[in-house]
Amino acid sequence: MRVAYYKGCLASLSAKELDSSTQALAPRLxxxxxxxxxxxxxxxxxxHEAEPDYYLHxxxxxxxxxxxxxxxxxxxxCNVCTLNxxxxxxxxxxxxxxxxxxxxxxxxxxxxxxxxxxEVKHLLWLIAEGDGYERLKQVAHKGLKGLKVAPFYGxxxxxxxxxxxxxxxxxPWSLEAIIEACGGEPVDxxxxxxxxxxxxxxxxxxxxxxxxxxxVQQSIEAGAxxxxxxxxLCHLSLDAWQSKLEAQTGQRFExxxxxxxxxxxxxxxxxxxxxxxxxxVVSVEPVLEKLEAP
Amino acid sequence: MDVALKIxxxxxxxxxxxLRHFEVEAPEWACLLDVLDIVKDQVDGTLAYRKSCxxxxxxxxxxxxxGRAVLACKERMKPIVERGHVPVVSAMGNxxxxxxxxxxxxxxxxxxxxxxxxxxxxxEEVPEHGEFIHSQEEMNPIHKEALCIMCGCCVxxxxxxxxxxxxxGPAALAKGFRFVGDPRDRTKIERLERYNDEHGIWDxxxxxxxxxxxxxxxxxxxxxxxxGAESIRVGIDRDMGAKHAKWFVHSAKTTGWLRETELVxxxxxxxxxxxxxxFALNLFKHGKVPLPFPPHVAKNVQEARALHELVxxxxxxxxxxxxxxxxxxxxxxxxxxxxxxxxxxxxxxxEPTPHAEG
Numbered sequence: 001m002r003v004a005y006y007k008g009c010l011a012s013l014s015a016k017e018l019d020s021s022t023q024a025l026a027p028r029l030x031x032x033x034x035x036x037x038x039x040x041x042x043x044x045x046x047x048h049e050a051e052p053d054y055y056l057h058x059x060x061x062x063x064x065x066x067x068x069x070x071x072x073x074x075x076x077x078c079n080v081c082t083l084n085x086x087x088x089x090x091x092x093x094x095x096x097x098x099x100x101x102x103x104x105x106x107x108x109x110x111x112x113x114x115x116x117x118x119e120v121k122h123l124l125w126l127i128a129e130g131d132g133y134e135r136l137k138q139v140a141h142k143g144l145k146g147l148k149v150a151p152f153y154g155x156x157x158x159x160x161x162x163x164x165x166x167x168x169x170x171x172p173w174s175l176e177a178i179i180e181a182c183g184g185e186p187v188d189x190x191x192x193x194x195x196x197x198x199x200x201x202x203x204x205x206x207x208x209x210x211x212x213x214x215x216v217q218q219s220i221e222a223g224a225x226x227x228x229x230x231x232x233l234c235h236l237s238l239d240a241w242q243s244k245l246e247a248q249t250g251q252r253f254e255x256x257x258x259x260x261x262x263x264x265x266x267x268x269x270x271x272x273x274x275x276x277x278x279x280x281v282v283s284v285e286p287v288l289e290k291l292e293a294p
Numbered sequence: 295m296d297v298a299l300k301i302x303x304x305x306x307x308x309x310x311x312x313l314r315h316f317e318v319e320a321p322e323w324a325c326l327l328d329v330l331d332i333v334k335d336q337v338d339g340t341l342a343y344r345k346s347c348x349x350x351x352x353x354x355x356x357x358x359x360x361g362r363a364v365l366a367c368k369e370r371m372k373p374i375v376e377r378g379h380v381p382v383v384s385a386m387g388n389x390x391x392x393x394x395x396x397x398x399x400x401x402x403x404x405x406x407x408x409x410x411x412x413x414x415x416x417x418e419e420v421p422e423h424g425e426f427i428h429s430q431e432e433m434n435p436i437h438k439e440a441l442c443i444m445c446g447c448c449v450x451x452x453x454x455x456x457x458x459x460x461x462x463g464p465a466a467l468a469k470g471f472r473f474v475g476d477p478r479d480r481t482k483i484e485r486l487e488r489y490n491d492e493h494g495i496w497d498x499x500x501x502x503x504x505x506x507x508x509x510x511x512x513x514x515x516x517x518x519x520x521x522g523a524e525s526i527r528v529g530i531d532r533d534m535g536a537k538h539a540k541w542f543v544h545s546a547k548t549t550g551w552l553r554e555t556e557l558v559x560x561x562x563x564x565x566x567x568x569x570x571x572x573f574a575l576n577l578f579k580h581g582k583v584p585l586p587f588p589p590h591v592a593k594n595v596q597e598a599r600a601l602h603e604l605v606x607x608x609x610x611x612x613x614x615x616x617x618x619x620x621x622x623x624x625x626x627x628x629x630x631x632x633x634x635x636x637x638x639x640x641x642x643x644x645e646p647t648p649h650a651e652g
Contacts, residue, residue: 052615210457
């Protein structure tokens with residue numbers, strides 16, 4: 001399956017390990033990545049709030065470049081990119097006058113026109129069912145040997161479901177299915193569908209940390225060895241801001257956080273140079289040691 | 295049909311909570327509220343819950359079913375019974391429970407009042423030339439927000455409010471946009487100043503639970519984004535949340551990609567960023583603080599720059615950018631199975647709203 005690949009800002013910058021593990025994993029899963037070069041940030045919800053008409057044009061431009069590759073699917077690896085792109089698609093597909101104005105604007109600046117033919121799908125959705133899931137089961141030969149993994153969905157891959165709609169936003173199953181297919185054991189906890197606080201972690205740190213602590217604490221109580229998330233923003237707050245939770249509560253958490261592509265990558269036997277666990281703030285060593293134990 | 299359900303009871307006198315199981319006979323068309331009425335009439339008269347109109351317009355019967363905030367009068371029980379599921383009914387979240395399924399809405403109303411939820415036209419008496427006529431097109435931007443019935447379902451699951459109980463919350467802020475976007479109101483700036491409070495617009499964490507739960511299609515999170523966009527449009531951008539948002543725009547039109555490392559000083563100011571040096575150094579050690587030089591520039595970024603200039607001159611700035619292409623619940627169509635059809639005609643400024651049929 002050939003897809004247009006939009007990696008977004010973080011996988012190009014602070015979360016390069018997400019890009020390298022995705023690039024290494026995709027061919028094994030039968031996904032051929034057509035990387036988009038002439039694209040920008042989706043605005044991460046911030047441009048949608050600051051200058052919504054500009055947000056719409058930036059996302060239409062990304063969709064237009066994806067369309068120009070001839071692919072039917074634009075694959076994302078970030079919740080926030082997924083929502084922003086799908087929201088723009090929804091807005092444009094439902095309003096003829098708007099679509100014409102935006103498409104004309106794109107052409108005026110030299111970008112391809114927007115035709116609305118591309119569907120935006122997260123990597124998670126491509127490997128949780130159908131052919132992708134069958135390939136996943138074959139690829140994850142190394143297994144996770146009963147590793148207890150806490151799935152953390154984050155918000156913008158579930159809600160609003162009228163824009164996302166892959167699974168029940170209150171009873172999602174995709175991450176659990178993937179953990180099981182990789183030989184791991186999913187653990188359940190209520191905050192797996194709640195917010196990590198990342199969008200306001202700089203502007204309202206206290207409010208954000210009050211949200212962040214819930215999944216971290218609950219996954220520890222549920223006996224998880226690690227958490228996995230399909231979103232690099234959730235990853236950044238769970239991994240990098242964990243030290244702030246520790247400072248605030250006086251507790252030691254040391255909960256390793258894996259990107260989805262890394263979790264599957266470990267089970268598929270990717271190299272260290274592809275997984276790049278050294279780029280994590282919280283050490284992933286305990287997970288790797290547990291998997292290597294006889 | 296035989297309906298089984300569990301209800302979390304709460305007795306304020308003893309402070310005890312108890313999950314009680316009930317089974318009653320109900321007609322096939324029954325909704326959750328009908329079933330609660332049967333329980334109260336036939337099994338336990340002490341069960342407490344709020345209700346009034348029974349037709350999704352008064353907003354009284356907000357409660358949780360299986361952890362989701364719903365209007366009891368909107369939830370049909372037949373599909374649940376057919377699945378063999380026994381739902382758990384409980385009081386809404388983020389508000390103190392008074393008894394059983396009844397919550398104290400006082401904090402909710404206090405926040406609604408903070409928004410000054412009345413029209414301020416700037417005049418006391420009707421001027422000599424008579425009434426002001428406003429077109430449907432002018433009113434369309436607040437079409438969705440005007441649908442709010444203040445049931446509290448959005449507030450029940452608000453993740454920011456759970457962490458910061460002072461957060462104005464989705465219902466109050468949606469009410470705020472209902473007036474900021476009203477062409478008859480003359481106090482837009484004062485309102486936006488007020489809503490840019492520490493616990494206001496920029497305290498929203500974008501968890502989208504409010505959009506997911508709203509039984510009327512108000513989409514409160516979108517209303518909060520509209521308030522943010524209007525604030526920035528008129529220059530009310532002192533809040534760190536506004537500065538954070540503006541830096542994304544600046545990044546997109548200069549390098550195309552987010553200028554991640556500069557985001558902290560641009561949001562919090564240089565002094566606050568320096569205080570975070572130790573934290574930042576630890577992140578830097580793990581490659582989480584990419585160097586700003588050489589900048590990561592997108593190919594053909596001149597298109598993104600040109601687009602910014604082009605759309606800036608087309609008059610769809612501020613909330614109008616979100617209102618365009620928006621699909622509101624212009625009408626509720628009941629489906630064959632008793633559920634509601636949520637797809638509705640698009641509302642576009644400049645075009646009349648389609649008439650409801652029937």
